[in-house]
Amino acid sequence: MSIKDMKIKRELFLISLLILLIFYISPTPAGLSYQGKMMIGLMFFAVFLFVTEALPIGMSGILIMALPPILGIYDSRRVFGFFGNEAIFLLISAFILAAGFQKSGLHMRVAGRFLKRFGKSPKIFILGILLLGSSFSFMMSEHAVVALLIPIIAVSLAGVSNDRNLKKAGMIALAYGCSIGSIGTLLGGARNPYAVSFINESTGTTVTFLQWSMMAIPVVAIMLPIAWVLMMLFFPTKTEKIPVEKVKKGPMSPMEIKAGSVLIGTVILLFIFGNIGTAVIAILGATAMFILGVIDWKDVEKAIPWGVLLLYGGAITLGKGMLSTGATGWIAEGIVEYVGRNPEMILFVLIFITVLLTEVMSNTAAVALMLPIGIGLSAAVPSLNPVAVSMAIALAGGFAFTLLIGNPGNMITYSTGYYRQRDLMKIGIFADIIGIFVIYGVAMTVWKFMGVW
């Protein structure tokens, strides 16, 4: 990082502290406690840090945990106690499972074979990338999937040397496929287990692995073909056949068989016995990776991206703090006064705002900021189901299709040089708008049918 960048970041950090100071010295509004006021201040402070990235996101996460004791909101024991949460262990286990899958090289074989089948025509190839990205993202972090699939997809696209639209569509399809797939199960993104744990702690309702997927997969199933149609409209291709490279040949190695079995077995167990505790089953799956010799501890040390776990700490501090200090109730009343008490309208507005927020900050951060407000609103408007609201926010948090900063997957695929920022923006705006209506539509129909809404 250059000295100029460092200076800018330092100044941005000082501005973030200024935000807290303004809240500290301003009078407490009627109906709100001092703690509630400072939690709202902390929320604005967090929004500023998440958007500007004045600090690395993980560092922002733990700083948010350190501030409530200083500001007199909570004592340190309570704040750090927030970290002892099932979702954290689900995330750690998911990373271990993904590390085993990656180390075995099974992803190369599966992706190569999968894409070869879809390589007969460019349109089908793009659909193949969308399906591949989304199905892998059912089992591991969407960002890891993008990183794992980039080599094989980039090489395949390089083979179609002069069809630039196909290259654009291919890379954007990878980012979109992973984003859309990531909402399908609890393993796809950190925000999903966070949402489940938040729903549980704030409403006492348990959303199992299976229930989550039943609510989320209709959205995935609708968004995937829409994304495909958008690709075809915005980037019409002319190439005849796509040469798929890097296909692993020969029989599967014992390591691949073991890693594949453990991963699929874990997902099946999560679907069937998810009510025991998702983290419990995921830990058993991670243990199996060790017992079968797929990975060792060194692999795990390298496999865990601590940033996302630390961000989680900040997210949960914000969420619980906002709820327990009454800040969310106060904000909710304000929103209700403005938007009215129509639950459908409130749900739509929440989805819309979450998509806007997730475009400019980390998906998990956007969900962490919006969930407490959603829960607060559901308390203020009894006909607004807290589970439906939370799910809608969590799903909307995954739909950052327009900006590079909205999603690491966008930034990673952009870095390959196959498309320009404006390519992503022109298709992303449509994908975002359609995504908002799809989530809203599924909530109004499928979730109603399921009795959630």
Place this chain on the structure above:
Amino acid sequence: MEVHGGMVMRCLIPVTQEIKNENALKRAAQICSETHVLYVLESSVLERMESESSYVLNSDMLKMLEDSITESQREEAARIAKNAGAILHFEVGDYFDVVCRYSERLRPAAIMLDEPDRKMLSLERNIWIDRGNDIGSSVFLVRKALRIGNLLRDLKLARDISVRLGVSLGIRYEGKEDEIIATLKKYGKIAESPSADLVFVQAGFPLTAEMKGHAKMSMMIFGK
């Protein structure tokens, strides 16, 4: 390849994933004797990718990604250079710094772009700004030529290009010196102009203030 007057036209076309300079790449085949494509993988892209992803990806994956991204950009660069029949230079770094370095190293007769770029105009090189198929809307900015020797060399270059493209060369001279006017007339049509030292400009396509600030003299190839 030698052009008229024995002058070799070596062109440098900088390219990044955002700045494709496609018009310049097409035009280079017509006017350059030696085309160099300088593909810059901007280090800021890698830094942004790392900064956006480092909290969700482990260090191994980040390293693997960086290699993979460099490789795919290198392949894209090779494709561009091959299509343009050019010599490829692939670099990772700051776009302008790298272009500066190659400008010094290759000493090109012109740096070819699709859009004016303030930083490029500050380089002591001739700049060709290509607007696409209509040659009449392209601009050839010749670097400051305070000495008559340099001026004549650049004029020869402009004339060579106009001959290659089969268009007439127009010159707009803004001074009053008869001796210079007489010299310039040998190279092309002279038109009137309101200010500055020497400006060669096409009617209906005014130089921007930015260009004026950086080039005492500019040339423009008139359409047929």
